[in-house]
Amino acid sequence: MNNNHKIKGIIFDIDGTLILNGQPLxxxxxxxxxxxxxxxxxxFITNTTxxxxxxxxxxxxTLGFDIQDNEIxxxxxxxLQFIDKNYPDQAGFLAIPATLAPQFTKIKQTKDNPAFVVLGDLDEAFDYAIxxxxxxxxxxxxxLITFHRNLYFFRENNTWLDSGAFTLALEKATSQKALVTGKPAPEMFDIAVASMGLNKNEVIVVGDDVLTDIQGAENAGLTGYLVGTGKFKPEQLNEYHISxxxxxxxxxxxxNILGIDG
Structure with a gap:
């Protein structure tokens, strides 16, 4: 593919593409x-929270990857960037795990008519009351602001229900749409491209999740490549018209995509 010699940047998903169950693929x-x-x-972009x-x-x-913090x-x-831009002087309600709280210290909070709710990966803390x-x-x-729409994730060699399932339920029950800041929304892809100083036609996306990675790339005007690891299933090639x-x-x-001898 000679036209791919112009590719100067790659956006990688992490879980299912580079690692699986905590180990390198x-x-x-x-x-x-x-x-x-x-x-x-x-x-490197991820919906992990x-x-x-x-x-x-x-x-x-620690696993051996040559990856720096500012590339993730x-x-x-x-x-956080979305709230800072769109709700700079308003207070919200945070339904997030305690591990994320230190990152949200600058966000104004209220339980009385919040302007927004951030719903995070509460895992076993999800209950009827919240x-x-x-x-x-x-x-x-x-x-409602959520980090992603992931329906499930991998952990301990098993699959676990993810917060995206609860987001879909809340949307259905309220006839409202959540605002998603992670994949497949274009925001994170756009930030990644801008941080490289490249044009979108110089960047490709590689991931294992056809709904978040490949659809997300398309939403952002980027070309996606579906890798056959992680969440990949062979039937997705026909179902989602992956050439x-x-x-x-x-x-x-x-x-083979880059036209470079590896």
Whole structure:
């Protein structure tokens, strides 16, 4: 694909693309290292909310990845930027895990008619009381802000229900749409491209989730490549009209896309 010699940057999903169940996927560490040697700019985006960019960077480097903190963007950092821009003087209600609280210290909070609700990954802390509280805020006109729409995630070699499932339920019950700051919304992709100083036609996206990574790339006007690891299922190729040239059997196939000898 000769026209891909102009690719100067790649945005990678992390979980399911580089790592799975806390361990590097085959060829992932080596691929990142070789891409750096080839002069390709890299960014790493994730809907994970349980770790800060600094914690993510440390864990990835501990596994052997050559990845810096400032190259990582999360749905939480995108959320904070959105609130700062759109609700600078208003107070909201935070339904987020305690681990995220330090990142939200500058956000004004209230339980009385909040302008917005941030719904985070509460995991086992999700219960009827908190969901009903958010439901009634939304019915009164409060804007629901969520980090992502992920329906499930991988942990301890099993799949776990994610907060996106509760977001969908709240939207259905209130006939309102949540504002999503993570994938597949375009905000995080746009921030990643801008941080590289590149044009969108010089950047591609690589991920395992056809709904968040590939649809997110499309929403942001970027070209996505679906890798056959993590959440990937073969039937998705036909179901979502993924052409063979936009499907990577594994991450090492990226060299065929770039037209570089890996």
């Amino acid at each position: 085959s060829g992932a560490i080596e691929t990142i290292t070789l891409l750096r040697k080839a002069g390709i700019l890299l960014r 349980v770790k800060t960019t600094e914690q993510l960077g440390l864990s990835l480097r 963007m999360t749905s939480v950092t995108a959320c 969901l009903n509280q958010v439901f009634n805020y939304m019915r009164a006109g409060t804007q 063979p040239e936009h499907h990577l059997h594994n991450i090492e196939d990226i060299w």
